[in-house]
Amino acid sequence: MQARIIMLVDLDYFFAQIEEKRNPALKDKPVVVCVYSGRTKDSGAVSTANYVARKYGVKSGIPISLAKTKLKDVDAVFLPVDKEYYSKVSEKIMNILRGYADIFEQVSVDEAYLDVSQKTRGSYLDASELAARIKDDVFNQQKLTCSIGVGPNKLVAKIAADYQKPDGLTVVKPEYVLRFLSPLPVRRLVGVGRKTEQRLETLGVKTIAQLARFDIQKLVDVFGRNLAAYFHNASLGIDEDPVEERGEPExxxxxxxxxxxxxxxxxxxxxxxxxxxxxxxxxxxxxxxxxxxxxxxxxxxxxxxxxxxxxxxxxxxxxxxxxxxxxxxxxxxxxxxxxxxxxxxxxxxxxxxxxxxxxxxxxxxx
DNA sequence: GTATGCTTTCGGC
DNA sequence: TTACGGCCGAAAGCATAC
CATH class of the missing domain: 3.30.1490.100 (DNA polymerase, Y-family, little finger domain)
Structure with a gap:
């Protein structure tokens, strides 16, 4: 049993990128994909924005009217979500990705884990080449870019994918895991949201390195045994969670x-x-x-x-x-x-x- | 004390 | 100054059973 090599493939600003591809005239403008609630003209929230819009502070989850305020001086495009169409594109891409994996796990409409341990025979050189090939294949077939993280487990793969985007590829070999994680804010760990981030900060823990050095008993006192163990392991880049094909939704x-x-x-x-x-x-x-x-x-x-x-x-x-x-x-x-x-x-x-x-x-x- | 199940809340995309 | 979707899975918190 050799060490695992795991990839996370994340489609870049997915809904907005699909809209750019659909209408190339949008390419250099801020593009904001919205869920309109129908209550008043602009009530609703932003689902996704392209990187041009993000420069103006427009991002997922903010009110549409706030996004309009932020973009009032520029030629921005606001579009309603077309979920059915995005789902079809997603399905095509997921089928491409599935073909590259020993084990495949779709996490959401735009994200999937690939266990490529066998395929690469545990070689990070092979894994890097494979990831580059996947990016090319997705781009050639669907004209969409994605960001890929490669590492020894899901935790590292996920953070690696976020590290450089859009159109990124970040490979973290096992011997670099600690150096990679140490300087990053704890917020980057799955399971550390705004609230947990605050609680950790009151303990003087801001970075993953500080979390790794933090007294484990104190961690247990504050967060309970399970969460404390998870945080401690995560801070060291340890994660045994397997890549598993998902069946029906829960x-x-x-x-x-x-x-x-x-x-x-x-x-x-x-x-x-x-x-x-x-x-x-x-x-x-x-x-x-x-x-x-x-x-x-x-x-x-x-x-x-x-x-x-x-x-x-x-x-x-x-x-x-x-x-x-x-x-x-x-x-x-x-x-x-x-x-x-x-x-x-x-x-x-x-x-x-x-x-x-x-x-x-x-x-x-x- | 640990495992298990249910209800409610949190947080990511 | 405010403004505010629609999903999903994970985890917390609690009760009960062994």
Whole structure:
């Protein structure tokens, strides 16, 4: 058993890059791909922006109106997301990438891990050449650039891919892992978001090197055994998480923004029932059943709240979804004064429909 | 004490 | 000055079972 070589391939500013390719006139302008909520003309958020727009501080997640303010003096282009089209492009690219991997794991619409240990016979020279070839192949077939990180595990591959982009290629051999990670801010580690970053900073830990040297017992006291162990290992570039082909999703959900904020259940339920129908459609298309149903509410202050219910047995019964969603909203509204801005429905605890049938068959037939 | 399951929140893209 | 989507998986926090 030889050491692993793992790649992370990340498509650059994916949605906006696809729009640039679709319409080359956009090429040198700020391009902002938006999710319009439909509430008012410009309500909604930025999904992705190209690098020209990013120079003006426009990035993923900011309000569209704020993006417009930042770009008011330039000839910027605002486009609505065309998710269906991006998904088709994604599928083609993922199929290219899959062909280069011993084991392939798609993480999101624009990101995938490739375990190339066998293919490269553990050689980083081979891995570098392979990564360059993958970039060429994706560009020649789809005219899109990507950034690739190569390293001994997912953790290092991911940080390496982020290190140089767009159109980057960063290879970190095992003997360089510590030197590579040490100066980087802890924020770069998966699992360290804004909140954890703050907590670490109060402990005097800003860089990965400082995290590596930090007393492990103190880390346990603050974050608990599991998270402390993860942080400690991560700071040393240790990560055994395998690259694994992903099967069916673990949850399916739909969310939508209400015309106006409300806590009136008669205004919420028609929307929620529609979301039930959409989620039910997704579920049955994939021939899945679920055991849990959740509602979630984004309140006026943008705080996220949710409630869920788990059944005894898996189901795909639309009426049961609607009744459960009604019950959950009634309960939620009774115990809070919040006004809902957006409402969502989620099913989780998913299973293949036939798996259930098999169980039943073997039970009755067996 | 550890494992397991459920609910809720967090955070990345 | 403010402004604010739609997904997904991971993790936290809690309860219960062994």
């Amino acid at each position: 949850s399916l959900s739909k969310i939508s923004t209400l015309k106006e904020d409300t806590n009136d259940i008669t205004k919420i339920l028609p929307v929620a029932y529609h979301l039930c129908e959409e989620v039910h459609k997704k579920l049955t298309q994939r021939q899945l059943v679920c055991r849990s149903v959740s509602i979630y509410v984004v309140a006026s202050d943008l705080g996220m709240h949710s409630r869920s219910k788990t059944f005894e047995n898996p189901t795909s019964d639309l009426q049961l979804f609607k009744d459960t969603v009604k019950e959950l909203f009634e309960k939620f509204l009774a115990e809070t004064d919040l006004q809902a801005r957006r409402v969502g429905v989620k099913v989780s605890n998913l299973d293949k429909k036939e798996a259930m049938q098999k169980q039943l068959t073997s039970f009755f037939g067996g």
